Amino acid sequence: MLKDPVRKYRAFAPVGLRDRTWPDAVIAQAPVWLSTDLRDGNQALIEPMDIERKLRMFKMLVKIGFKEIEVGFPSASQTEYDFVRKLIDEDLIPNDVTVQVLSQAREPLIRRTFDAMHGAKRVIVHLYNAVAPVMRKVVLGLDENGIVDLATTHARLFQELAAQQPGTRWTFQYSPEMFSGTDLAFSKRVVDAVTGVWQPTPQEKCIVNLPSTVEHSTPNIFADMIEWMHRNLARRDSIVLSVHPHNDRGTGTAAGEFALMAGADRLEGCLFGNGERTGNLDLVNVALNLYTQGVAPGLDFSDIDEIRRIVEHCNQLPVHPRHPYAGDLVYTSFSGSHQDAIKKAFAARREDDMWDMPYLPLDPKDLGRSYEAVIRVNSQSGKGGVAYLLESEYGLELPRRLQIEFSQAVQRVMDVEGKELTARDLFALFESQYRTCATPAPRYRVEEQQRGGPVRVVADIAMQGRAHRIDAAGAGPIDAFVNGLNAAIGADLRVLDYHEHAIGAGADARAVAYMELRVGQRTLFGVGIDANIVAASLKAILSGMERAAEESAAASAPAATA
Ligand SMILES: CC(=O)SCCNC(=O)CCNC(=O)[C@H](O)C(C)(C)COP(=O)(O)OP(=O)(O)OC[C@H]1O[C@@H](n2cnc3c(N)ncnc32)[C@H](O)[C@@H]1OP(=O)(O)O
Numbered sequence: 148m149l150k151d152p153v154r155k156y157r158a159f160a161p162v163g164l165r166d167r168t169w170p171d172a173v174i175a176q177a178p179v180w181l182s183t184d185l186r187d188g189n190q191a192l193i194e195p196m197d198i199e200r201k202l203r204m205f206k207m208l209v210k211i212g213f214k215e216i217e218v219g220f221p222s223a224s225q226t227e228y229d230f231v232r233k234l235i236d237e238d239l240i241p242n243d244v245t246v247q248v249l250s251q252a253r254e255p256l257i258r259r260t261f262d263a264m265h266g267a268k269r270v271i272v273h274l275y276n277a278v279a280p281v282m283r284k285v286v287l288g289l290d291e292n293g294i295v296d297l298a299t300t301h302a303r304l305f306q307e308l309a310a311q312q313p314g315t316r317w318t319f320q321y322s323p324e325m326f327s328g329t330d331l332a333f334s335k336r337v338v339d340a341v342t343g344v345w346q347p348t349p350q351e352k353c354i355v356n357l358p359s360t361v362e363h364s365t366p367n368i369f370a371d372m373i374e375w376m377h378r379n380l381a382r383r384d385s386i387v388l389s390v391h392p393h394n395d396r397g398t399g400t401a402a403g404e405f406a407l408m409a410g411a412d413r414l415e416g417c418l419f420g421n422g423e424r425t426g427n428l429d430l431v432n433v434a435l436n437l438y439t440q441g442v443a444p445g446l447d448f449s450d451i452d453e454i455r456r457i458v459e460h461c462n463q464l465p466v467h468p469r470h471p472y473a474g475d476l477v478y479t480s481f482s483g484s485h486q487d488a489i490k491k492a493f494a495a496r497r498e499d500d501m502w503d504m505p506y507l508p509l510d511p512k513d514l515g516r517s518y519e520a521v522i523r524v525n526s527q528s529g530k531g532g533v534a535y536l537l538e539s540e541y542g543l544e545l546p547r548r549l550q551i552e553f554s555q556a557v558q559r560v561m562d563v564e565g566k567e568l569t570a571r572d573l574f575a576l577f578e579s580q581y582r583t584c585a586t587p588a589p590r591y592r593v594e595e596q597q598r599g600g601p602v603r604v605v606a607d608i609a610m611q612g613r614a615h616r617i618d619a620a621g622a623g624p625i626d627a628f629v630n631g632l633n634a635a636i637g638a639d640l641r642v643l644d645y646h647e648h649a650i651g652a653g654a655d656a657r658a659v660a661y662m663e664l665r666v667g668q669r670t671l672f673g674v675g676i677d678a679n680i681v682a683a684s685l686k687a688i689l690s691g692m693e694r695a696a697e698e699s700a701a702a703s704a705p706a707a708t709a
Pocket residue numbers: 187190220222223224251252253256275276277286287324360
């Protein structure tokens with residue numbers, strides 16, 4: 148790279164629109180959307196779509212709700228031509244959808260384009276030629292007058308050929324290619340000349356499409372350019388003002404949104420931003436940005452994963468896992484503080500509340516995603532994430548101090564393995580830590596002399612492989628069991644805290660008991676799961692006692708020598 152890039156690159160000149168209004172505008176309604184996946188998207192693919200893939204894409208675009216779809220460049224190849232013929236001949240274009248086709252300002256290409264559209268009910272036929280100084284000089288070898296002449300000559304040809312097919316309802320569209328790299332006065336001159344030929348009316352509008360063929364500047368400058376054109380174009384009331392942003396600087400979405408604020412009526416782009424180089428404007432991104440502001444986009448992304456799979460199949464290109472709204476990881480938090488906030492916000496949320504979820508700008512359910520992947524646990528995670536997964540996947544509502552205790556066990560595993568732990572891994576670790584499967588239910592009997600009075604518990608238990616009989620009284624079954632255990636094995640056991648809840652419902656429901664115990668000098672948890680609530684509590688005590696015994700055995704074992 149150059150130390151002094153100014154010797155090679157020049158900054159894009161600002162427009163200097165002092166009385167600009169767009170920064171205060173609010174986008175309160177959806178624009179007219181034009182999908183160019185089958186044209187600009189397609190021309191950027193390593194392997195352009197065959198007819199089967201084009202058709203699959205077309206049907207999906209219709210299902211999403213696009214009413215204007217650029218289906219190809221019919222003069223480019225036989226496949227392109229045959230595809231539009233198939234749509235027309237097999238009557239595959241719904242009545243409320245208008246197809247669009249593109250042609251360069253070259254007579255044979257335009258003739259073939261009109262030829263391809265015979266019998267179509269409605270067509271947007273799209274003319275372009277380059278207007279930027281670099282293209283005038285190196286590609287076309289024309290001065291400004293020559294460019295105006297090129298555009299108007301072919302605009303007249305459009306009129307002539309359309310008149311020969313009166314059964315079709317034609318809408319004309321013109322794009323001054325590389326508008327983003329052209330001075331505004333000249334862009335206006337060419338566009339006014341073209342609309343001067345077409346003479347659109349407020350009832351029969353034409354479309355003027357302003358492309359940032361290459362994105363040269365910050366999006367505020369593009370917005371100034373659009374506002375300037377919006378204010379200065381002749382016949383503005385007879386024009387649908389469209390923009391076609393690319394994404395060379397990574398600000399295509401901002402450019403599209405700012406352009407709407409600056410007066411544009413229509414956006415051209417592709418799903419997930421496919422298109423030349425860094426892509427076209429990402430229509431999913433803009434539509435869902437609107438949605439999160441409470442504006443109905445008029446496009447349906449309720450099954451975003453299915454749409455993404457079809458796009459990946461048709462384009463043979465992957466959608467990045469971090470792609471806005473659609474990527475595999477965009478609703479997933481790994482980091483502890485994010486997980487903690489999400490978990491608390493989910494717990495506080497009621498069904499009809501406005502969406503106000505930390506770290507989640509949109510409810511993944513609205514796009515057909517489950518909450519399953521919202522939180523995933525790795526070494527960056529804390530207790531909140533672990534607790535969330537155990538609760539959402541296994542119905543375990545761990546009390547706060549147990550969350551802290553268990554997350555230390557998780558961290559120890561993570562430090563060794565260093566990889567993500569799934570909900571299933573965490574549950575398996577929880578089962579083994581708290582011996583929820585290994586602790587057998589004691590055989591026990593509870594005797595109550597009078598309702599509300601002291602109870603007697605008689606139980607046979609096994610502790611550290613040895614059998615014991617417990618027979619003691621207490622204020623309730625837990626108290627009696629603890630008293631009996633202390634007497635039978637000489638333990639120093641107290642219950643500090645106790646939580647229990649049901650897991651599941653109906654005949655399959657089980658109870659889980661979380662028991663915070665003081666065993667000698669040690670404070671720790673025991674957990675028991677059983678169909679019977681008393682059995683679950685006794686198991687929880689035994690689980691904690693076994694854990695304490697194992698820990699003290701481990702602490703007194705001689706340290707291994709190398
Ligand atoms: C910014 C955009 O996305 S615009 C759309 C671009 N899309 C495509 O190009 C995909 C489809 N294109 C094609 O299949 C081919 O380019 C075709 C069939 C249209 C034309 O093919 P060819 O006739 O072989 O021309 P080629 O592709 O080399 O294009 C260069 C010619 O087009 C002319 N040309 C280039 N841009 C323009 C323009 N905007 N307006 C008019 N003529 C142009 C050039 O001057 C050059 O003419 P020359 O051969 O007389 O020097």
